[in-house]
Amino acid sequence: MKFYMLFVLLCCGCAYSPVDVSLSEIRYHDDAPVVLSELVEAVTPESLPESGLRALILPFALRQDIAVRKDVGREMADIFRLAWLNRRVFEVMEYDPSRPWPGRAEAMAQARAKGANILVSGNVSQYFEGARTGRTSIGVTVEIHWVPDGTLIWSAAQAATMESAPDKDFALFRSSRRLPEDPTYAVMRTLSQSMAAGFARHAFQD
Numbered sequence: 001m002k003f004y005m006l007f008v009l010l011c012c013g014c015a016y017s018p019v020d021v022s023l024s025e026i027r028y029h030d031d032a033p034v035v036l037s038e039l040v041e042a043v044t045p046e047s048l049p050e051s052g053l054r055a056l057i058l059p060f061a062l063r064q065d066i067a068v069r070k071d072v073g074r075e076m077a078d079i080f081r082l083a084w085l086n087r088r089v090f091e092v093m094e095y096d097p098s099r100p101w102p103g104r105a106e107a108m109a110q111a112r113a114k115g116a117n118i119l120v121s122g123n124v125s126q127y128f129e130g131a132r133t134g135r136t137s138i139g140v141t142v143e144i145h146w147v148p149d150g151t152l153i154w155s156a157a158q159a160a161t162m163e164s165a166p167d168k169d170f171a172l173f174r175s176s177r178r179l180p181e182d183p184t185y186a187v188m189r190t191l192s193q194s195m196a197a198g199f200a201r202h203a204f205q206d
Helices: 002-011 069-087 104-113 183-203
Strands: 019-021 026-031 040-043 054-057 092-095 118-128 135-146 151-163 174-178
Touching: 054 069, 054 104, 069 092, 069 118, 069 135, 069 183, 104 118, 135 183, 151 183
Parallel strands: 026 174, 054 092, 054 118
Antiparallel strands: 019 026, 040 151, 118 135, 135 151
16 A cells, blocks of 8 residues: 555656655655734724835844843844835835844934834744744734824734644654744744734725
């Protein structure tokens, strides 16, 4: 039976297959999913201008006291920015990674000086990097302020995880979970895309 399956799989040549075939075993690779929690919105905007949204985003703050917290804050904010740029949430989204999060008062002053009317800030409440053999988990709270009067117009929190799993042996094949080269990037990108979609529901509503 195994050799019959081997023959079938070899005959179904394609550019990419999640199945590795050898004379000793058939191995099926299952790409690890990113599991998202519910997006919890604490504050939502009543209305937004249809155009002219110019945003400034600064490095995220990190609650955990780790040696590379400033680097992590910069990296998380940059991944977030790229996801929101791809979603075209704002007409302009400038990122200044030159300094860590300076505090809200200084950040608002910086936004005004740059001509932005939106300030995006983030707080990484949970950060665990499991690399390619463990569990990667990231939790983020994002706040968006309307710069002209300092009003908080959107506040939301969400978390995402990705984890490996032990190989599973079945009668005819072995199943293994495959993680990407950079699970942290994959998790934060998916989380950022989800939050972009959540905010866009308010920004682009009829």
